[in-house]
Amino acid sequence: MGDSTDDGPRPLVTDPFDAVPALAPLRDAAWDGDWEAVRAFFEGIAADEATGVEKISLAAALLAGVDRTEWFLEKAVKDRPAGPLPRTLLAERYVQLGWRARGRGPAESLSWDAARQCHDWLCKAELLLIEVCAEEPAYVPAWTTRLSTARGLGLGQSEARRRYDRLAEHHPHHVRAQSELLRQLSPEWGGSWEAAHGFAEECASAAPDGSHAGVLIAEAHLEHWAALEGAEAEEYLRSTTVRDELLRAARVSVLHPDHRRDWRWTDSHSAFALALSLGGHAGDAAPHFAALGDTVSESIWRNVPDWRTRFIEYRTAAAQATP
Template sequence: MGESTAGGARLPVSDPFDAVPGLAPLRAAAWDGDWAATQAFFEKITSTADVSFAAALLAGVDRAEWYLEKAAEARPDDPLPRTLLAERYLHLGWRARGHAPAKDVAWDQIELFHDWLRKAESLLIEVCAEEPSYAPAWTARLATARGLGLGQSEARRRYDRLVEHHPRLFPAQSRLLQQLFPQWGGSWEAAHGFAQECADAAPDGSHAGILVAEAHVEHWSDLKNTEAAEAAAYLQNPTVRDELRAAARASVLHPDHRRDWHWTRGHSTFALAFSLGGHLADAARHFTALGDTADESFWRYLPDWKLRFTEFRTAASATL
């Protein structure tokens, strides 16, 4: 159960380890610095996408690098500890940089950011050379390519290498989508086109439709920083609304959709996009699915986002 606001509304639980009980053993292993337990957790994962998801989640556990460095040194031929360590370095790098626009990031932050990413890239180059089909490492290299400013062509090359072995891998698609945004050298045409292409090619019930919502929320966020009036109208646009509706029906609202570790991200992103556009009846289905849980990936674009989440949820529930 989440915390409550002064008015009694329940704030959402946003920590994935708390929202998804099946992930709790991974956090416990990281807190204990227990490599054997960490390895055992990953060995039980049957989905390549879930390996990348869990790797990125583990990366957010404070001081995890201490035991991952030891594991990587003790097992130089195993791709898993090096990839997990690289994801931790990625997390430390992005944390050092912050989420501000590039023009507002201090030079010393950029230097530290790049130092961490270069350490990650060094590990990942080795893994990908030894294990060319190891998707978690290629997925991580999409983030290093973006952070180190290696450009669109290099990011696409890495994505294409991954797709040779693992087509339609959602974590990789989402990371490449970030690269395609204008702030990283892409364009909105390329970003929306890629998101829709992935959604169209995916089977019903897959995660790919979430990319459409991610692209629209990012587009709104970019407008919000420059053209507030346009941002307010953007997600209200019937064309955008209809694209979101179609993507939701084909993904998280489809009967074949599997409620796995990613489930809060999809519903959270659609709930945000529909709420910001004033389409509260559409948002209501996603808030109902979420209950007292939420993924903060895109909601953090809003100040005091947990309170805004509860406000939008209450407004959406009134339409039911």
């Protein structure tokens, strides 16, 4: 887990396609605008009944982050109007474009133009997803994306929960969907910290040991920390109660003997490593940094100023704290 080579510090691996080599064919197909290769990749995932649904949702989100994919996905939808996959993937891309147009600031800081562009993209996505869910009510990837559109379009807590409940009828431990609803339940989107933390605990407790659901505990605490300022933020993650909740969640999820590394591994270990490091618990963060090595999830760490430098500093502190 060293921080450097003879030629200097090793670059951090932040691209999820590089972190999971099995995803490389999907990125290549996206760069080539090759719908048939994309379709074949997702059909291969779907054949795995045990993990297929989770992998489809994760791969769909990653594909949506590849620039200009809407060009060939729109053609795929036009050529295959009855298929749920191309419409869901295109909707994911539209959602990505909508959130990108919105930016990362609070709602009150948005310009009129940014808010309008975000709304327009999310409406386009929602129309596609309404069709898919009406035709195939058990198609979990579409319901997952509809949790994001519900939040962005301001449809409220009840509607978001309704969508999640429809999804959970078919896949009760879908971590990406749970993560989406967790955001909706925070105060920023009309919920409360009591609701958000309660939902995270509910999901983690109900999931099988060794699943990724425990990371929802870390995500809830990181969301809460990010909403605080000054000394209040600094002290929040140092709380013994928060530390104990994080350690318990890690033990039943990514540090459990039944856990098997899969496509979510970078996000999960990154969340635990960050939350424990910010709380000053370097030794407790060590197993997560050991798992990560030079790999890190930017989406988890980017709320920290100069996060790349901080990651390396925290990783070094964790290694030094390990007996």
